[in-house]
Amino acid sequence: AKPRVGYFYSRDNSYLRDFDELYGQKIKEIKSAAVVVKEEASVYDTIVTLFLKDIGSLFIIDQQESLIGVVSRKDLLKITIGEGDIKKMPVSVIMTRMPNIITVKDEDTILEAAKLIVKYKIDSLPVVKIEEGSAESGQQLYKVIGRVTKTNIARVFVDFGLKI
């Protein structure tokens, strides 16, 4: 019976190891750099930053550099066809605000990030690191340390597909 046990054991192991190599990759290994904008920036300046950095979404931070919002090309396109003056309007007016932002951490896997992106129909997830704020505020700060997008997922998918 021994060879038979060995047979199934080895096969399962190889199978699991290969998929884990694909799906178990940590966010910190595959993330891209985040681009942040201060909450008082105008919608117009935010769009300029988006084009300069050639990026699809930007993260908005407060005075303490804690994440407070996300703004996408879609949000920006919607406001530019409206009547408001986008050079005077702060981006904080149109951003999606915390706590309605889905975030991930460096130690999460790409499968976890991809599930969130598909489930919530999001283009770009901020990667955050939670820090304690000042004693008087008692607040937690969400420091932005990267972003994960559908592009990162497509890249991991292709890189692995070309290896096998």
Add this chain to the structure above:
Amino acid sequence: AKPRVGYFYSRDNSYLRDFDELYGQKIKEIKSAAVVVKEEASVYDTIVTLFLKDIGSLFIIDQQESLIGVVSRKDLLKITIGEGDIKKMPVSVIMTRMPNIITVKDEDTILEAAKLIVKYKIDSLPVVKIEEGSAESGQQLYKVIGRVTKTNIARVFVDFGLKI
């Protein structure tokens, strides 16, 4: 020696079958519906269609319903912050034109589509079917029969990841 041969043969087969199930999926199985706009549509109307359909890119067709261009949220955002009157400007002025458009076919695999998306930094690939045009024109027509986006890739990635 027989069990040993059987061992390696079976393991390799299982390995290949599993990855082929992921990477070998045909475009026709995973594509989304395409949204097309006629070349004379205004930039403004194109943006409205984009929001109504909640989509990232639109394909532009000519009188014979052949693909002649692609326009993305990025193209549209760039033109809206300019000085032109987007209600008078036809979308054909700002679109990316054939032959500078990467297309895929129903029988291509998701790995092939994903490679193109990553290599050319594209959000959305039109899925086309080539037909013969009228005898006098002698032209081939590119009929748009779907689209493949990074969202389709992320969805395939997640669905397969949850199954294993």
